[in-house]
Amino acid sequence: QVRLVQSGAEVKKSGASVKVSCTTSGYTFSTYAIHWVRQAPGQRLEWMGRISPGSGYSKYSQEFQGRVTLNSDTTTTTSYMEISNLRSEDVAVYYCARAGVSDSSLEYWGQGTLVTVSS
Amino acid sequence: EIVLTQSPDFQSVTPKEKVTITCRASQSIGSSLHWYQQKPDQSPKLLIKYVSQSLSGVPSRFSGSGSETDFTLTINSLEAEDAATYYCHQSTGLPSFGQGTKLAIK
Numbered sequence: 001q002v003r004l005v006q007s008g009a010e011v012k013k014s015g016a017s018v019k020v021s022c023t024t025s026g027y028t029f030s031t032y033a034i035h036w037v038r039q040a041p042g043q044r045l046e047w048m049g050r051i052s053p054g055s056g057y058s059k060y061s062q063e064f065q066g067r068v069t070l071n072s073d074t075t076t077t078t079s080y081m082e083i084s085n086l087r088s089e090d091v092a093v094y095y096c097a098r099a100g101v102s103d104s105s106l107e108y109w110g111q112g113t114l115v116t117v118s119s
Numbered sequence: 120e121i122v123l124t125q126s127p128d129f130q131s132v133t134p135k136e137k138v139t140i141t142c143r144a145s146q147s148i149g150s151s152l153h154w155y156q157q158k159p160d161q162s163p164k165l166l167i168k169y170v171s172q173s174l175s176g177v178p179s180r181f182s183g184s185g186s187e188t189d190f191t192l193t194i195n196s197l198e199a200e201d202a203a204t205y206y207c208h209q210s211t212g213l214p215s216f217g218q219g220t221k222l223a224i225k
Contacts, residue, residue, distance in 0.1 A: 037163075037216075105165055106165060107174070
């Protein structure tokens with residue numbers, strides 16, 4: 001079955017970077033885009049960006065352009081999301097999610113990774 | 120940027136009641152509208168995709184309708200387990216989510 005397993009919680013200082021991983025299994029990794037979505041405490045879901053592992057093509061929300069980098073490794077079927085220059089507003093649960101082939105709904109989700117930013 | 124506005128923000132409902140949640144887009148998104156259910160401390164779960172397409176394993180009491188800018192998620196005969204926050208999501212251009220509708224059971 002399709003599984004997306006994310007790395008564990010992180011605590012980082014303001015100004016630092018954090019890299020969250022999303023290891024997938026149960027399907028052909030290169031065929032399906034991986035999206036990243038975050039949720040600050042008590043807030044709505046916020047789309048950050050997506051990457052197509054087969055081509056490496058990525059697209060970002062304007063809010064995160066320049067501060068977020070998405071990568072994927074087809075040998076380990078893992079996608080990565082890195083945010084630089086962390087600030088207090090970045091405290092959130094970060095999710096990876098898989099889209100369909102010609103289907104941009106997000107049927108499969110990782111369990112979420114809590115990122116805490118301390119000053 | 121396409122903004123999705125849901126209503127209501129919060130609703131307290133009794134079991135077996137029919138619930139309607141609406142999602143309005145700031146511009147036409149055709150049929151690229153999906154609905155998710157999120158329970159506390161859980162990842163979102165896809166309920167309905169492309170306005171009205173149901174997913175395997177999702178109870179038949181959940182249905183969706185609408186087009187262009189106005190969409191509706193309907194829950195017929197609400198059950199206690201449906202207590203959750205519901206989000207709409209558009210995937211035209213850069214994706215975005217509605218602010219969420221929290222359903223509480225009386």
